Amino acid sequence: xxxxxxxxxxxxxxxxxxxxxxxxxxxxxSLNGTGAQIWALVASDGEREPVAAQLSLLYGGHNELLRRxxxxxxxxxxxxxxxxGLLAEQx
Numbered sequence: 562x563x564x565x566x567x568x569x570x571x572x573x574x575x576x577x578x579x580x581x582x583x584x585x586x587x588x589x590x591s592l593n594g595t596g597a598q599i600w601a602l603v604a605s606d607g608e609r610e611p612v613a614a615q616l617s618l619l620y621g622g623h624n625e626l627l628r629r630x631x632x633x634x635x636x637x638x639x640x641x642x643x644x645x646g647l648l649a650e651q652x
Contacts, residue, residue: 563651564603564639570647574601581647590647599638603648609639 566572569585578597581590592600602612613635621628642648 562609564607564609564643564648565651566604567646567649572600572604583647585646596638599635600642603639603642609636609650612639 567583569583571582571584573580574597575591577591578594579592579600581592581600582588583590599612599616602615603609606612613632616635617628617631621631639648643650
């Protein structure tokens with residue numbers, strides 16, 4: 562499934578992470594370093610599985626259990642962003 566930043570979102574990378582503004586709700590959100598890294602990868606790659614795989618390899622290395630845990634957490638983060646209307650997912 563393809564991911565893209567919702568058209569209602571204006572975002573900017575900052576020294577602390579990523580700042581998001583939802584133009585329809587007026588909500589602001591700040592993502593920490595890890596969330597910002599996931600966000601930037603989604604914005605540039607647009608695919609859920611490659612983003613999770615890349616981060617799990619980066620942080621989990623050769624530890625398969627840790628890699629699976631990281632993939633699950635990245636997937637949960639992306640799901641939350643989709644459910645919040647910050648990211649749009651298309652099949």
